[in-house]
Amino acid sequence: MTSQVSTRRRFLKGLSCLALAGCAAFSDTVADEKQHTRSVRLPRIIMANEKPLVFNVVLKKDGGYQGKRDQIFGLAQRYFAEHVGVNVRFDFYDSVGAIPESAQEARKVIELFADEVRAKHPMGVEMKHEIDRSRKERADLLAKIDDSETKKELIEFEQENRALESDVVDKTMGYQDLRARINLCGFCKIGGRDAYVVSGSLAHQVGGLALSDEDLVKQRAKDVCHEIGHSFGLLDTHKDEKIREYVRPGMPNLMSYQGNNVGDGFGFTLVPSQIDLIRKKVGEEVK
Numbered sequence: 001m002t003s004q005v006s007t008r009r010r011f012l013k014g015l016s017c018l019a020l021a022g023c024a025a026f027s028d029t030v031a032d033e034k035q036h037t038r039s040v041r042l043p044r045i046i047m048a049n050e051k052p053l054v055f056n057v058v059l060k061k062d063g064g065y066q067g068k069r070d071q072i073f074g075l076a077q078r079y080f081a082e083h084v085g086v087n088v089r090f091d092f093y094d095s096v097g098a099i100p101e102s103a104q105e106a107r108k109v110i111e112l113f114a115d116e117v118r119a120k121h122p123m124g125v126e127m128k129h130e131i132d133r134s135r136k137e138r139a140d141l142l143a144k145i146d147d148s149e150t151k152k153e154l155i156e157f158e159q160e161n162r163a164l165e166s167d168v169v170d171k172t173m174g175y176q177d178l179r180a181r182i183n184l185c186g187f188c189k190i191g192g193r194d195a196y197v198v199s200g201s202l203a204h205q206v207g208g209l210a211l212s213d214e215d216l217v218k219q220r221a222k223d224v225c226h227e228i229g230h231s232f233g234l235l236d237t238h239k240d241e242k243i244r245e246y247v248r249p250g251m252p253n254l255m256s257y258q259g260n261n262v263g264d265g266f267g268f269t270l271v272p273s274q275i276d277l278i279r280k281k282v283g284e285e286v287k
């Protein structure tokens with residue numbers, strides 16, 4: 001009994017040292033000597049930034065977020081504070097144009113309807129950029145060729161190539177539109193300053209019918225935090241070999257596509273390496 005108690009003390013002491021070293025503190029369960037579990041609240045986390053990192057949030061008047069705005073963003077703010085140890089603040093505006101000059105520099109979270117995604121989705125923009133780049137490369141190459149026969153042949157080939165590229169762009173753009181209507185809940189370029197959440201997708205409509213009010217708030221908060229996670233440089237877990245999909249059974253990782261359902265507490269979690277990355281990024285940006 002005594003040795004078990006001291007083992008437990010050593011365990012807790014070790015954990016609080018970790019927290020003091022800058023790791024995120026968390027509320028977790030540990031097995032006690034009677035094989036029961038009990039909740040252990042660890043010392044308060046040391047925040048990576050004192051001054052809050054501000055996000056300008058622009059929501060639709062009749063979108064999926066407005067009605068539960070304060071619960072959703074309140075949960076997101078608490079998650080970052082209590083689990084990650086970064087201080088964020090959400091300021092709300094009716095439109096991007098309503099953001100005052102003095103606040104223009106801040107990061108943004110913008111809600112779009114599924115129909116609006118096509119024009120904004122960075123995948124489309126990135127693909128167009130990639131195509132423009134390769135077209136320029138080919139044009140530069142063509143300019144260096146002197147032989148007229150070869151040149152003629154390559155110009156014909158280039159025309160075919162362009163037609164094919166346009167076709168691919170058209171089809172993919174259409175696919176993105178469809179994807180947004182079905183299941184795209186948000187998007188953000190890795191390291192980008194603006195994060196988008198999408199409402200009006202089938203996933204959101206079904207969620208609205210199938211989930212309890214509490215889980216719906218968690219689900220939306222997860223979408224917000226997921227996209228903000230991308231803006232801090234986190235990858236989706238299926239694109240990140242170092243991170244397992246699930247940390248604990250029934251508790252989806254914030255950056256995982258799996259687990260549309262949410263777990264207990266905040267409903268989602270991050271592994272220490274993901275937390276470290278966010279803390280580093282925010283710490284560099286705001287003191």
Ligand SMILES: [Zn+2]
Pocket residue numbers: 226230235236255
């Ligand atoms: Zn993602």
